[in-house]
Amino acid sequence: MNVHIFTSKKEPITFSPGLRADDASANYWLRQVTVRLRREVCWCWHERGLLPDSTSANLPPFTDRTSESLNMTRFWEEKNKFFNTDQTARYLSEMLKADPPLADKHCTKGSFGWVVKELDLDETNSFVLAIGLAVAFDNAMGSVVAACLNDSAKTHPNLALAQKLWDNPEAVSMLADPAHPLFSYGLLQHIGHSSHQYSVIDWDIPIAVPALVANQLLFPNVPLPRALNPVTIENDKEFILTDTARIVTSSLSSKSVDMLCLVPIRGLKDSAHVEIVRGVAGITKRGVVEFKGDPGFLKNSHYLNSLATFCWLKGVDLFLGQDMVSTLSSDKQHSDNHWLPLQSIPITIFLGITEKSQLSNIPDNILLPIIDIPVLSYHKRIAHWRKTLGTKDEGLARVIPECSRRFRYEKETINNICKVLKGLSDPVTEKDFTDACRAELELDIGELAQKVIPRFTDEELMLPYKQHMQFEELVKAMRSLTEVHYGWGTARVWNESGISVLFAGSSGTGKTMAAEVLAIKLDLPMYRIDLSQVVNKYIGETEKNLKRLFDAADISDMILFFDEADSLFGRRTEVKDAHDRYANLEISYLLERMERFRGLAILATNRKKDLDEAFLRRLRYIIDFPLPGANQRKEIWRQVVPRTVDSSKIDFAFLAKQFPLTGGHIRSIVFNACLQSTNGSGACHDTFKGRLTMERVIMAVKREYDKLNRSVSLELFGPYAEIVKKLEHKDERHQN
Numbered sequence: 001m002n003v004h005i006f007t008s009k010k011e012p013i014t015f016s017p018g019l020r021a022d023d024a025s026a027n028y029w030l031r032q033v034t035v036r037l038r039r040e041v042c043w044c045w046h047e048r049g050l051l052p053d054s055t056s057a058n059l060p061p062f063t064d065r066t067s068e069s070l071n072m073t074r075f076w077e078e079k080n081k082f083f084n085t086d087q088t089a090r091y092l093s094e095m096l097k098a099d100p101p102l103a104d105k106h107c108t109k110g111s112f113g114w115v116v117k118e119l120d121l122d123e124t125n126s127f128v129l130a131i132g133l134a135v136a137f138d139n140a141m142g143s144v145v146a147a148c149l150n151d152s153a154k155t156h157p158n159l160a161l162a163q164k165l166w167d168n169p170e171a172v173s174m175l176a177d178p179a180h181p182l183f184s185y186g187l188l189q190h191i192g193h194s195s196h197q198y199s200v201i202d203w204d205i206p207i208a209v210p211a212l213v214a215n216q217l218l219f220p221n222v223p224l225p226r227a228l229n230p231v232t233i234e235n236d237k238e239f240i241l242t243d244t245a246r247i248v249t250s251s252l253s254s255k256s257v258d259m260l261c262l263v264p265i266r267g268l269k270d271s272a273h274v275e276i277v278r279g280v281a282g283i284t285k286r287g288v289v290e291f292k293g294d295p296g297f298l299k300n301s302h303y304l305n306s307l308a309t310f311c312w313l314k315g316v317d318l319f320l321g322q323d324m325v326s327t328l329s330s331d332k333q334h335s336d337n338h339w340l341p342l343q344s345i346p347i348t349i350f351l352g353i354t355e356k357s358q359l360s361n362i363p364d365n366i367l368l369p370i371i372d373i374p375v376l377s378y379h380k381r382i383a384h385w386r387k388t389l390g391t392k393d394e395g396l397a398r399v400i401p402e403c404s405r406r407f408r409y410e411k412e413t414i415n416n417i418c419k420v421l422k423g424l425s426d427p428v429t430e431k432d433f434t435d436a437c438r439a440e441l442e443l444d445i446g447e448l449a450q451k452v453i454p455r456f457t458d459e460e461l462m463l464p465y466k467q468h469m470q471f472e473e474l475v476k477a478m479r480s481l482t483e484v485h486y487g488w489g490t491a492r493v494w495n496e497s498g499i500s501v502l503f504a505g506s507s508g509t510g511k512t513m514a515a516e517v518l519a520i521k522l523d524l525p526m527y528r529i530d531l532s533q534v535v536n537k538y539i540g541e542t543e544k545n546l547k548r549l550f551d552a553a554d555i556s557d558m559i560l561f562f563d564e565a566d567s568l569f570g571r572r573t574e575v576k577d578a579h580d581r582y583a584n585l586e587i588s589y590l591l592e593r594m595e596r597f598r599g600l601a602i603l604a605t606n607r608k609k610d611l612d613e614a615f616l617r618r619l620r621y622i623i624d625f626p627l628p629g630a631n632q633r634k635e636i637w638r639q640v641v642p643r644t645v646d647s648s649k650i651d652f653a654f655l656a657k658q659f660p661l662t663g664g665h666i667r668s669i670v671f672n673a674c675l676q677s678t679n680g681s682g683a684c685h686d687t688f689k690g691r692l693t694m695e696r697v698i699m700a701v702k703r704e705y706d707k708l709n710r711s712v713s714l715e716l717f718g719p720y721a722e723i724v725k726k727l728e729h730k731d732e733r734h735q736n
Contacts, residue, residue: 004135011031012031013027013031015029015034015140015141015144019138021112021218022111022219022220023217023218023220024113025100025101025109025126026130026217026218028098028530029100029126029129030130030137032130033130033134033165034134035095036049036096037144037165038092039089039092040148040165042086042088042092042145043082043083043089044059046086048063049080059143062147062150069395088134090303100123102543105422107317108220109314110216111217111220112217112218115313117453119182121182122171124166124168125175125180127166128172128182129188132187132207132209134157135155135208136209137214138210155160156208157208158203158205158207159176160203160219163203184343185212185344185345186210186345187209187308189207189209189302189305189306189644191205191206192205192206196491198616199707210303212225212306213310220313224289226292226305227291227293228290228293231274231287231288231314231319233278241276241279241280244371244372245279245280247369248280248371249685251368252284260339260345260346260348261349261368262366262368262369263350264319264358265371266355266370266372267354267369267375269322269410270322270371270411270412271410271413271557272373272410274290274352275373277319287315287317287407288318288350289314290319291307291319291320295323295326301341304342305345316347317350318349319352320349320351320352321352322352322353325351325440326358326615327358335385339361340390341501343363343365375410376409377683378405378485381404381409381414384411385404388418388423389418390412390422392424394427394428395430396428396429396430397428398430399433399434400433402433403488405482406437407438407440407556408598409437409556413440417436417440420436441525441555447530448548449528450527450530451527451547452516452526454519454526456516456520459520460517460639462510462628462632463514464629467623470623475522476499477620478518482497495595496598497596497597497598498601499601499621500603500618501623502602502603502605502606503602504606504622504624505625505627507553507626507662508661509626509627509662509663510561510662511604511625512563514625515559518559519559524559526561527558527559527560527561528561529562534546534549541604546590546593550596554597556599557598559599559602560599560600561604561620562603565603566605566608566611598600603619609625613666621689627660627662628662628663632653633655633656633659634656637650637652637655637666637670640666640667642674642690644690645692646690646691649693658716659716665704669700669701669703670700673699674692675694676696699721699727702705702717702724704729
């Protein structure tokens with residue numbers, strides 16, 4: 001038989017030439033696998049009544065698998081006899097008698113030899129581990145495995161193949177248990193299957209050592225893969241662990257880790273979770289690596305298992321940040337499968353979470369108490385800004401305190417912003433600083449709110465004297481929050497709260513305009529709350545929506561504009577059933593969150609009397625928007641006509657005196673009149689100046705009253721009554 005004979009002093013380890021591990025034990029057992037597969041190929045040729053082609057290295061052809069299985073017992077003695085009598089098979093059998101390398105007390109941690117020693121693996125276990133390792137190391141292994149399994153589709157080994165190749169096949173049956181260390185420690189995995197789903201392992205399930213683990217077993221001294229970054233342990237004297245963190249750290253330090261421990265670290269978005277990890281690791285004296293790869297990889301439970309096994313081999317713990325944990329917790333389909341296979345792997349995994357619900361599918365026996373990250377206080381935010389900016393903070397003494405109140409960012413966000421600012425070649429200006437803070441803001445409240453782009457200026461807002469003064473007081477109050485809260489010391493008493501205000505008045509009286517003017521004057525983003533999305537008929541859902549809304553908005557000063565607020569903030573109902581009781585709980589929760597909201601909450605209603613009195617008492621300001629008087633209406637009429645439009649023929653005094661309309665209705669009238677005053681060509685002429693006539697305006701006024709379903713007498717139109725009469729006559733004629 002034409003089979004390659006090992007003649008070189010440096011004997012081949014695998015089928016592919018030149019492959020050799022750094023670990024002597026791995027090389028020995030890989031060679032055992034290779035030689036046994038070669039010997040099995042010899043037997044396959046003989047069993048099938050064929051001789052190998054002397055001019056090629058072809059593998060034996062495939063035969064009927066059922067017949068092969070039925071004849072295994074009959075051929076067993078013949079197979080052993082063949083191994084002792086066939087020249088090539090006997091030579092290969094002699095090669096298998098080589099003694100394994102002596103156990104090295106100082107073998108490299110995480111190597112194949114270290115695993116054999118650490119888990120006290122016998123020769124059978126070592127051989128099966130090497131089978132799974134070989135297919136991950138040698139690309140030529142697959143076709144040989146398929147030939148020996150008599151199935152072209154089976155290019156990965158399984159326990160059935162191990163039993164075929166091993167001299168003591170009954171010993172392999174001990175591995176047919178998912179609790180066996182090779183499987184429970186993640187050294188061997190079932191390809192395409194989750195091992196914890198099986199009480200007994202299927203002999204035909206393909207097995208393999210994951211690539212990440214294989215590389216460590218073969219080459220234990222190679223650098224960390226790109227996806228894993230070492231967490232630097234810094235002795236920050238200013239950083240103090242919380243009481244819970246000290247208890248958890250003491251627990252991890254006082255006992256030898258013999259199973260998986262999950263340590264949840266809870267904080268706001270972009271909190272410095274890694275600081276807690278550093279603090280704990282500094283005491284436990286264990287290295288930690290952070291997974292920085294694609295979060296989507298973690299949805300594959302085999303990959304997460306590989307990470308945990310790799311960390312055990314390296315003797316380090318694992319940190320999964322917020323993005324990684326969010327990906328895992330959002331994978332509802334496999335949420336129960338992620339942690340079960342890892343339970344026997346003796347490492348600690350730190351989990352960066354934002355809320356407890358992300359732990360709902362984790363078994364209690366592997367979960368340690370939650371370590372909460374203290375929210376960065378106003379003064380600590382200032383200190384961190386200055387420390388991180390270093391020399392770049394020159395000229396920012398005024399804006400840093402202001403932005404530290406307005407943007408309640410945690411350390412990681414501040415670090416990211418400072419990195420951008422420190423990259424500027426010129427000195428950082430106050431505008432640069434504020435713009436960078438605002439650019440980092442990402443309000444994730446989805447369908448619950450829409451961002452509003454302000455359209456109006458201060459000059460366009462027409463209010464009576466009293467309301468105008470209230471409006472200016474509101475502006476001053478918002479601008480004074482930083483000084484009063486942190487300079488005068490009201491923050492502790494008032495819980496750093498912002499301001500809530502009610503705008504009450506009929507539709508079109510300027511409530512929305514006033515909110516938009518505030519957004520411009522205070523330089524704050526504005527969001528309109530979609531109450532149809534917030535208020536939910538299902539018990540408990542409204543409160544969940546409100547929590548989501550306020551949690552997202554608390555990160556930065558902003559304006560939340562609740563239009564038609566009476567639908568959400570109405571009088572608390574008389575309790576008649578469970579829905580009524582829960583509605584009252586939702587209102588109580590809403591009142592509590594409103595008081596804690598640190599921005600500006602504006603509630604607009606045209607039914608002030610329907611609002612709960614208890615709620616009204618908690619508002620800082622209530623501004624009534626009355627119907628504008630004649631003089632105000634005249635100014636509104638003048639303002640809403642575009643500057644590019646010739647309005648010289650418009651009798652503004654008459655319109656203001658005769659028609660007691662709101663600003664919203666006046667805007668609608670002027671817009672409709674403009675639409676009807678064009679030539680209808682659809683072309684835009686830059687040099688063309690539009691012209692409004694009194695006739696078009698009067699017609700638009702009549703249409704507006706019709707839209708409001710309000711009847712008006714012809715006398716109200718005075719000298720323009722004939723225009724209205726013709727319009728009505730035309731309408732009647734076409735109607736008939």
